[in-house]
Ligand SMILES: Nc1ncnc2c1ncn2[C@@H]1O[C@H](COP(=O)(O)OP(=O)(O)O)[C@@H](O)[C@H]1O
């Protein structure tokens with residue numbers, strides 16, 4: 001039984017130029033412990049899909065089920081990592097992770113401590129967000145979501161704003177978390193290498209309207225090497241799908 | 256720590272991720288070294304010296320501009336007689352009471368209007384209209400209504416202290432980053448937590464700014480209220496001394512106003528520094 005079921009989800013936006021269909025017939029089942037990456041050209045509805053799964057957007061067709069219960073609003077069961085860390089600037093790292101939970105309770109304090117170690121921020125407990133680099137701040141955001149023991153972690157291009165070095169370090173950290181906690185991940189990115197490097201399955205999306213084009217399983221063991229032949233083979237497959245998407249877009253634009 | 260090393264250690268942290276504590280140490284805030292004090296004091300000291308010398312050589316009239324030493328003597332005499340303290344006490348009483356009343360109500364009204372757009376629609380247009388009425392213009396009215404007593408003075412100060420806090424508390428609450436509200440939703444903040452851990456801290460910089468401006472306004476209104484007619488207070492001391500051409504005492508009064516104005520401002524700034532140390536702002 002799938003942990004997360006996305007059934008026939010459709011979404012349109014009313015704009016000044018009429019209705020814009022952002023998502024059409026999205027159908028996806030995610031099993032517990034899977035690491036799904038969603039990839040597609042910008043504007044294909046990735047963020048819209050993630051917001052619907054998170055319950056931040058409830059005005060759509062179709063349904064999203066988490067553990068067989070319909071998603072009707074945001075909750076801590078669905079951890080959400082935005083592209084920017086969105087920390088509270090007036091709280092220290094420790095208090096940002098705890099946020100609305102009292103830090104002075106022993107259990108919370110202990111879990112926060114463990115999470116700080118997990119996201120490799122030991123020594124920064126009392127630092128303010130302004131003292132952190134982009135990657136460190138994003139790790140705090142991840143720890144904040146993990147403290148709530150989410151059933152699924154939704155990440156919307158979380159490393160998109162980071163430089164290449166930081167980004168690959170963050171990928172290591174996230175894989176480490178995933179392997180230790182077995183948190184189910186739904187990860188949106190526009191970086192092909194990142195998508196293949198992390199995922200058990202890569203979901204490729206088509207734009208206008210956003211649909212799922214192809215789901216490609218990545219049966220490679222971790223840790224992966226981006227230079228391996230098998231990695232490159234999958235990369236080729238994803239790339240060729242991408243080229244088809246682009247061709248389609250080009251001819252669509254001409255018509 | 257120069258910028259360059261900051262960047263270097265930062266990428267170092269990203270690679271190792273562990274315990275590189277130096278970068279967490281606050282960006283080394285420049286302490287005020289002695290030379291800054293000297294730079295700040297040089298000009299006033301120079302002016303005082305020239306002023307004293309010019310007075311001593313009879314270059315300026317003692318009734319228009321008494322020498323600093325004469326002002327000091329006047330100050331000492333007022334201190335010894337206890338007069339100064341008595342006037343200061345009543346002035347402070349008026350200022351503090353007026354400020355607490357006006358500022359407190361301003362803060363409450365600003366928060367109420369900030370939190371609810373219904374309250375905004377009912378309250379804000381009226382308050383904005385009243386805000387544009389200059390304090391000096393209502394003095395005659397206040398005297399007619401409340402007489403020359405304490406009440407009209409305190410109310411005048413309250414009116415002045417009300418608006419800066421009102422406007423800034425309102426602005427602060429409405430200026431909260433909407434992206435953080437999404438975070439609050441995803442983390443399932445209760446209404447109460449949303450107010451205490453999101454809205455109020457985010458509005459705090461504006462509220463403290465309002466506090467400073469309110470204090471300044473209260474102080475100005477105090478002077479206006481005391482000059483318009485009273486029988487005690489630092490403002491009265493000044494007016495009384497003017498009638499007898501005791502210019503030194505006028506100066507003492509003015510200096511007292513300046514010193515207390517600055518002191519109250521510094522107090523708020525001290526709290527600003529402590530409460531807003533999370534802010535990433537330009538130090539200069
Ligand atoms: N609030 C909105 N109002 C109108 N159109 C929107 C809104 N949000 C997204 N869209 C449109 O929906 C489509 C998908 O957007 P989005 O999900 O942000 O794409 P992606 O995250 O894949 O870049 C785009 O065409 C975008 O213009």
Ligand SMILES: [Mg+2]
Nearest residue numbers: 046047048156
């Ligand atoms: Mg997006």
